[in-house]
Structures are given as structure tokens and as C-alpha cells.
Amino acid sequence: MKKLLIGGVAAALLVGGTVAVSAAKKEPIVNEGKMITAQDAEKIALTKAEGKVESVELENRFGQRYFDVDIENGKIDYDIHIDAYSGDVLKVKEQMDMDDDWDNDWDDDNFDEKINTSNKNLLSTEKAIKIAEKTVNGKVIEMDKDEDDGRMIYEFELKTNKGKVDLELDAITGDVLNVEYDD
Numbered sequence: 001m002k003k004l005l006i007g008g009v010a011a012a013l014l015v016g017g018t019v020a021v022s023a024a025k026k027e028p029i030v031n032e033g034k035m036i037t038a039q040d041a042e043k044i045a046l047t048k049a050e051g052k053v054e055s056v057e058l059e060n061r062f063g064q065r066y067f068d069v070d071i072e073n074g075k076i077d078y079d080i081h082i083d084a085y086s087g088d089v090l091k092v093k094e095q096m097d098m099d100d101d102w103d104n105d106w107d108d109d110n111f112d113e114k115i116n117t118s119n120k121n122l123l124s125t126e127k128a129i130k131i132a133e134k135t136v137n138g139k140v141i142e143m144d145k146d147e148d149d150g151r152m153i154y155e156f157e158l159k160t161n162k163g164k165v166d167l168e169l170d171a172i173t174g175d176v177l178n179v180e181y182d183d
Contacts, residue, residue, distance in 0.1 A: 058143035
């Protein structure tokens with residue numbers, strides 16, 4: 001009888017522990033309200049650090065969506081996280097760039113000027129997201145605006161019913177440049 005009671009208690013603890021672990025692994029509820037734009041995130045980040053915005057990425061970590069804004073100001077790089085829904089500043093990280101500007105030797109002012117001029121003609125974040133989601137019939141889970149070979153592009157990771165998809169979009173014309181389905 002004592003063995004049966006001990007076995008019953010052990011089974012109850014095992015089942016209870018399994019339920020507790022699976023409940024702890026559950027993703028937090030994601031805010032499905034209206035997101036701020038990448039441009040709004042840039043403006044907010046620039047209130048925390050002066051410099052040139054190098055990239056803006058829409059990230060999703062533990063169910064929280066935020067914009068990761070990278071700003072460069074001479075030898076100082078800033079990594080600023082902005083809540084994608086409220087616009088609250090979640091993190092400001094400042095880091096000294098210890099690089100001896102080896103990559104700036106080939107850079108010239110004309111190149112930077114062309115990129116900055118083209119930024120004025122960029123598609124809005126909302127329009128770019130709509131194009132990406134419609135192209136693959138999915139939901140954007142990550143977004144990055146970056147320069148690639150002198151061309152501004154939006155890079156997206158989307159979730160579809162067929163799995164994850166990586167998509168690149170010309171940030172000015174809206175043309176789809178590349179679509180890759182994860183196997």
C-alpha cells in the first residue's frame with residue numbers, strides 16, 4: 001500500500017511538473033495594435049543619440065516587437081531599441097568603434113551623398129510590409145532597411161503556412177529582388 005501511495009505521489013509530481021514547464025514555455029501575448037513606422041523609430045532614436053542612421057530592423061524577441069536602430073557618430077556607435085507599438089525607448093547602448101577606419105578608405109562623399117539622396121524617395125515601411133506580405137501570403141516577423149551595393153533595400157523575414165521566407169525588396173521602386181523559402 002505504501003509503494004502504491006509513493007508511486008501515485010511521484011506520478012502526480014511528474015505530471016504537474018510537465019504541465020508547469022509547458023506553461024512556462026508559452027509565448028507571451030504579442031500586441032497586435034498599430035505599429036509605429038521605421039521612420040518614427042528613427043526620429044525617436046535620434047532624440048537619444050546624434051549621428052547617421054545606419055540601419056533600422058524590426059525584431060521580435062520573446063513575443064516583443066521592437067525596432068533596432070543603429071546610429072553612427074564618428075567613433076561612437078549606438079544601438080537603440082524602440083518598442084514597435086508604443087514608441088518607448090527600451091535600450092540605448094553606446095559603443096566605441098575601435099576600427100581604424102580601414103573600410104572608410106574607399107568611401108567617398110559622393111557615395112554617401114547618393115545614398116542619403118535616395119533615402120528621400122524610400123517607400124514607407126507600411127507600403128513595403130504590404131508588398132512583402134502580399135508577395136508570399138505571409139506575416140512579417142523581422143524587417144531590416146539597409147544599403148546593398150549602392151541600393152537601399154528592405155530585407156524581410158516572413159512567416160507563412162509553408163514556413164519562413166526571406167524576401168528582399170527595392171526600397172525605392174518596391175520591386176521584389178529575391179525570395180527564398182526555408183526548407
